[in-house]
Amino acid sequence: MKITVFGSGYVGLVTGACLADVGNHVVCVDIDAGKVERLSKGEIPIYEPGLDDVVKRNHEAGRLQFTTDIKSGVDHGLFQFIAVGTPPDEDGSADLQHVVAVARSVGEHMDEYRIIIDKSTVPVGTADRVRDEVAASIKNRGVDLEFDVVSNPEFLKEGAALEDFMRPDRIIVGTDNPRVTELLRLLYEPFNRSRDRLIAMDIRSAELTKYAANAMLATKISFMNELANVAERVGADIEQVRIGIGSDPRIGYHFIYPGCGYGGSCFPKDVKAGCCSTRSMRISTAISRARWWPSGGSRSNPIPTICVRLPAAC
Ligand SMILES: NC(=O)c1ccc[n+]([C@@H]2O[C@H](COP(=O)([O-])OP(=O)(O)OC[C@H]3O[C@@H](n4cnc5c(N)ncnc54)[C@H](O)[C@@H]3O)[C@@H](O)[C@H]2O)c1
Known part of the structure; x- marks a missing residue:
């Protein structure tokens, strides 16, 4: 499957590398050109046991690419993961500017149906905000395109991130479209073999x-x-x-x-x-x-x- 991951930090890099390792073709987009350059050279900016091998193996096999080119990222994946940072705002609440920026970019560049999957940790209601941003960007272009928004929060622990992603306790999928649940079930199938760990629910429940x-x-x-x-x-x-x-x-x-x-x-x-x-x-x-x-x-x-x-x- 073709996957784009926005944000090549802890969550994005682990997500991209693990999804590539099971045979998907993954493009990781990041706005930090220095990080993208290092990753493209096989240098891993974070310490996570085993991650360098997985990144190297999949990068060399052509299944994992890094870029700052947003349009090529939006063009690439049916699945558009948002894994950008949500740092604390002045009052401690989550600053959603990076999440919103990605949503806007997807709306500005998409030319066909896309599934936008939020993996960043965000407050309840953010999927609605993402949906509004994407819809507004599409409308501004005067085109009519379909898309779905999914909440798929990440529970990995730093230091055990690969293991957590490859053998998760649970995979939470929040969507209002049963067809999307089935697509995500297919996507996560390699990580969901010995027992069914995928828990499908509505979007707000997943966010909460x-x-x-x-x-x-x-x-x-x-x-x-x-x-x-x-x-x-x-x-x-x-x-x-x-x-x-x-x-x-x-x-x-x-x-x-x-x-x-x-x-x-x-x-x-x-x-x-x-x-x-x-x-x-x-x-x-x-x-x-x-x-x-x-x-x-x-x-x-x-x-x-x-x-x-x-x-x-x-
Ligand atoms: N680190 C963890 O253990 C962990 C676990 C679960 C969930 N989370 C959540 O996942 C999200 C990401 O966390 P992280 O630790 O990976 O963050 P991070 O700060 O390590 O990485 C975020 C990356 O996103 C990039 N970015 C910012 N805006 C962008 C844009 N518009 N397009 C493309 N890239 C962009 C940044 O350059 C950075 O490389 C956060 O919401 C965090 O709370 C983190």
């Missing part, structure tokens, strides 16, 4: 799933950090407490280690993202005053609650 997962993980880390403080004060051993509670199947051992959080550099900003204005739904952490100190974080930089931005329509 990513924030919900991060919120749950942050809750666990917050809880365990708070409990570690309590253990220190009362002279208990948090490791023993952890083992004691983890044996309860409702709690489980996973992700209840106290200390620095893990899950990738974007975990803190994704949890913060959407902690927002009046149109917000706050998901209080299990202990609402819980503090979570991500790597490099501190007591003076706590994240007291986790919240998710509601779309304007709500």
Whole structure:
């Protein structure tokens, strides 16, 4: 299949390389010319075990190309992945300017049906915004073209990204078009063999799933950090407490280690993202005053609650 991936950062590069490795023809588009030049020479700008081999192998086989040429990227793939950054805006919410820029570019250049798949971590309602941008760009050109927008959030962990992509826990596909679900099922088929990991749902549910997962993980880390403080004060051993509670199947051992959080550099900003204005739904952490100190974080930089931005329509 022909695939275009916008953004050759962590998510985009891993996505592109893994999809090429199973036989697809992938074009990765990035606006950073220096990065594209390095990638084209086989230099990998990030450290991810095994990624250099996969990139090299597929680049040499002609299945994985890197370019800054947006038009050629839009021309290439039936599937147009958006994997650009969504850094925190001034108020901590996700800055969607790069996502919107890609949507606009696709609308400006597409000449036939395209499936636009959002892999970046974005607030609920972003797919509608992407759809509006693409539609507006198409309309400006005075043409009439069909397209679909999909939410396909990424859950890979830095340091285990290849493994996470090749053998995912789940593949979330949010779309309002059953035909698109089947196309994505085909696309992900090589990563979905031993049991069906693809979970199809509506677009907003898929968008919320990513924030919900991060919120749950942050809750666990917050809880365990708070409990570690309590253990220190009362002279208990948090490791023993952890083992004691983890044996309860409702709690489980996973992700209840106290200390620095893990899950990738974007975990803190994704949890913060959407902690927002009046149109917000706050998901209080299990202990609402819980503090979570991500790597490099501190007591003076706590994240007291986790919240998710509601779309304007709500
Ligand atoms: N890194 C992770 O572990 C991880 C895991 C899951 C989800 N995510 C999410 O995936 C998204 C991407 O994250 P990342 O870590 O890969 O980001 P990144 O900053 O490593 O890479 C983003 C890339 O997009 C490029 N870019 C920006 N605008 C562009 C445009 N208009 N066209 C083409 N390329 C453009 C940038 O030059 C950069 O190379 C974010 O929303 C992030 O929250 C990240």
